Amino acid sequence: xxxxxxxxxxxxxxxxxxxxxxxxxxxxxxxxxxxxxxxxxxxxxxxxxxxxxxxxxxxxxxxxxxxxxxxxxxxxxxxxxxxxxxxxxxxxxxxxxxxxxxxxxxxxxxxxxxxxxxxxxxxxxxxxxxxxxxxxxxxxxxxxxxxxxxxxxxxxxxxxxxxxxxxxxxxxxxxxxxxxxxxxxxxxxxxxxxxxxxxxxxxxxxxxxxxxxxxxxxxxxxxxxxxxxxxxxxxxxxxxxxxxxxxxxxxxxxxxxxxxxxxxxxxxxxxxxxxxxxxxxxxxxxxxxxxxxxxxxxxxxxxxxxxxxxxxxxxxxxxxxxxxxxxxxxxxxxxxxxxxxxxxxxxxxxxxxxxxxxxxxxxxxxxxxxxxxxxxxxxxxxxxxxxxxxxxxxxxxxxxxxxxxxxxxxxxxxxxxxxxxxxxxxxxxxxxxxxxxxxxxxxxxxxxxxxxxxxxxxxxxxx
Numbered sequence: 001x002x003x004x005x006x007x008x009x010x011x012x013x014x015x016x017x018x019x020x021x022x023x024x025x026x027x028x029x030x031x032x033x034x035x036x037x038x039x040x041x042x043x044x045x046x047x048x049x050x051x052x053x054x055x056x057x058x059x060x061x062x063x064x065x066x067x068x069x070x071x072x073x074x075x076x077x078x079x080x081x082x083x084x085x086x087x088x089x090x091x092x093x094x095x096x097x098x099x100x101x102x103x104x105x106x107x108x109x110x111x112x113x114x115x116x117x118x119x120x121x122x123x124x125x126x127x128x129x130x131x132x133x134x135x136x137x138x139x140x141x142x143x144x145x146x147x148x149x150x151x152x153x154x155x156x157x158x159x160x161x162x163x164x165x166x167x168x169x170x171x172x173x174x175x176x177x178x179x180x181x182x183x184x185x186x187x188x189x190x191x192x193x194x195x196x197x198x199x200x201x202x203x204x205x206x207x208x209x210x211x212x213x214x215x216x217x218x219x220x221x222x223x224x225x226x227x228x229x230x231x232x233x234x235x236x237x238x239x240x241x242x243x244x245x246x247x248x249x250x251x252x253x254x255x256x257x258x259x260x261x262x263x264x265x266x267x268x269x270x271x272x273x274x275x276x277x278x279x280x281x282x283x284x285x286x287x288x289x290x291x292x293x294x295x296x297x298x299x300x301x302x303x304x305x306x307x308x309x310x311x312x313x314x315x316x317x318x319x320x321x322x323x324x325x326x327x328x329x330x331x332x333x334x335x336x337x338x339x340x341x342x343x344x345x346x347x348x349x350x351x352x353x354x355x356x357x358x359x360x361x362x363x364x365x366x367x368x369x370x371x372x373x374x375x376x377x378x379x380x381x382x383x384x385x386x387x388x389x390x391x392x393x394x395x396x397x398x399x400x401x402x403x404x405x406x407x408x409x410x411x412x413x414x415x416x417x418x419x420x421x422x423x424x425x426x427x428x429x430x431x432x433x434x435x436x437x438x439x440x441x442x443x444x445x446x447x448x449x450x451x452x453x454x455x456x457x458x459x460x461x462x463x
Contacts, residue, residue: 031331031363032056032254032338034172034198035356036096037082038345039074045345047082051353052089054360056338058082059136059172059198062099063126065109069118071097071126078130087131094170095126098138103147106139110150119154120161127169134162134170136198141176142184152189159193170195177201177234187241191248198340199238201231202258205317207276212266215317216258217302218326220458222410224270227443230302231255231327233458235334240383254337257327259346259355261286261318268308268315269299283347283355286318298322321358328362339363379453381407384434384446388460391436395420397448398429405450409434417444436461 034057037050050058060079063071077095086093098106110116123135137155142148155171162169173190175197176182205213205226213226220230229237235255238248261281265274281289286307290296293310304323307316331339339359347355378400384393399405407421417439420432434446441463447456 031336032196032340033359033363034059034254034338034340036061036341036343037079038343039076039079041343041345042076042079044348047079047085050082050085050344051356051360052086052091054356054363055086055089055091057092057094057133057170058086058344059094059096060132061096061343062102062138063095063097064099064102065097065105065119067105067108067115069109069115069120069122071119071122078126078132080130083131092133092170093131094134094136094172095123095130095132096136096138097123098140098174100140102138102140103143106154107142107147107150110154113153113157116150116154116157120158123158124161124165127166133168134172134195136172136174138174140174141181144184148184148186152186155190155193172196172198174198174200175238177204177231177237178229179237182237182241187238187248191252194252196252196254196337197238197248198254199234199256200342201234201256202342203262204228204230205264206262207278209276210273212264212269212271212273212315213317214269214299214302214304214306215262216319217299217304218323218330219302221270221299221301222443222445223301226270227458227460232330235336236383236457250335251337254340255327255331256340256342257324257355257359258319258342259283259344260342261316264315264317265313266315267312269297269306271315274313281316283318284349286316287349289316319355321354324355324358325362328359379448379450379455381446381448381455381457383457384459388462389436390461390463393434393436393459394431395434395446396429396431397421399425399427399450401427403451405448407432407446407448409444409446411442411444420446421448434459436463 033055035055037058037060039061060077063073065071083093109119139151142151158171171194173194175185177200202216205215205228209226211225213224213228217230219232235253238253263279263281265277289307294307297306297308299306303326305318305320328339347353380398382396384395386393395407397407402424405421405425408419409417411417420434439461441461444459444461445456446459
């Protein structure tokens with residue numbers, strides 16, 4: 001493989017490398033399929049239409065903590081008929097507290113031990129009264145070290161109370177996909193108290209972005225001027241946090257998949273926005289757009305589709321059945337905990353749920369999608385540290401036995417910057433220093449090839 005890659009141009013090599021990056025092997029066919037059930041869309045998807053047989057867990061959204069630890073719930077909650085139907089099918093039901101914009105409410109409600117105790121008591125009372133199976137904490141997101149401690153205390157005290165009342169009750173948490181939102185989660189102190197973490201692998205672009213891009217790319221393209229991240233980057237980030245002592249088991253990381261689209265006023269993919277207005281149409285809106293002259297395109301690197309309208313003034317990033325199957329395949333190969341869906345009603349189209357059915361079918365079959373190759377086992381390319389860096393950073397890698405290894409660094413235009421390793425190395429873990437002296441600030445990619453193993457990672461030089 002290394003000889004083949006060395007003869008390819010960067011665009012061709014990047015396509016191959018990014019398409020198989022981070023794959024560590026196969027896992028068992030079983031995996032979580034976690035669906036958020038939005039109370040405000042319950043009329044669109046009543047409990048009689050929910051496909052419980054293909055869901056391991058439903059998370060009902062939302063409850064909001066008040067300043068004294070009381071909880072207010074969205075209209076319709078607790079949905080007793082939904083709970084009964086789910087349990088009849090063997091599907092667990094959790095209540096989610098928080099959601100976007102919940103940070104202030106959580107910060108106040110957990111600011112001292114008395115408020116936390118009241119909040120926890122109210123959670124316990126809700127679970128008992130409504131036969132729920134646990135709670136999902138969706139604090140988006142702690143913004144300082146004080147809130148870090150408050151969240152950690154909440155989860156640890158919540159687990160202690162659950163252990164005293166009902167040891168079967170679950171605690172799950174949402175995690176943001178990048179360091180920007182993830183820096184104030186003390187994973188080391190949370191991981192043993194949380195059953196799994198739902199990583200929100202979406203909204204990598206939005207009204208804050210300078211350029212159009214993919215809402216939930218499986219892999220980040222070096223051609224993306226936003227360089228905002230991807231699903232695989234999000235997984236790599238949290239696993240790298242694990243490598244520094246946090247120890248999140250792979251089967252506790254659940255990858256979020258959006259069932260919505262994002263529309264930009266832009267002439268195409270990775271193009272400057274004419275303004276920053278975005279919208280979030282449901283999946284049926286995408287189908288309607290296809291009927292009105294929007295053209296379908298497939299992003300070969302990011303492995304997701306997009307639409308461009310006929311006068312090239314509008315761009316829509318979304319998921320289709322092929323892209324969600326590829327995400328399931330990625331989860332299975334990475335031996336991760338499963339798939340999370342935000343949210344269940346958003347792919348309804350003429351009485352069908354094409355995205356959900358594609359995910360369910362792929363999870364049941366648990367076979368590779370599109371013939372994506374498995375990589376050799378025992379090799380690993382670690383996230384560089386520090387990252388961002390100036391002027392130097394450490395690149396670590398490990399090999400299972402003596403053999404030829406090549407690690408090269410490229411800029412975003414695909415031009416070779418330097419080769420860090422090119423020769424035979426002994427078995428074990430190794431490290432090499434990369435210096436950014438003489439280089440401009442920006443994103444760089446480093447690629448390791450060895451005995452059929454290929455992996456790409458990203459680093460950021462800030463001067």
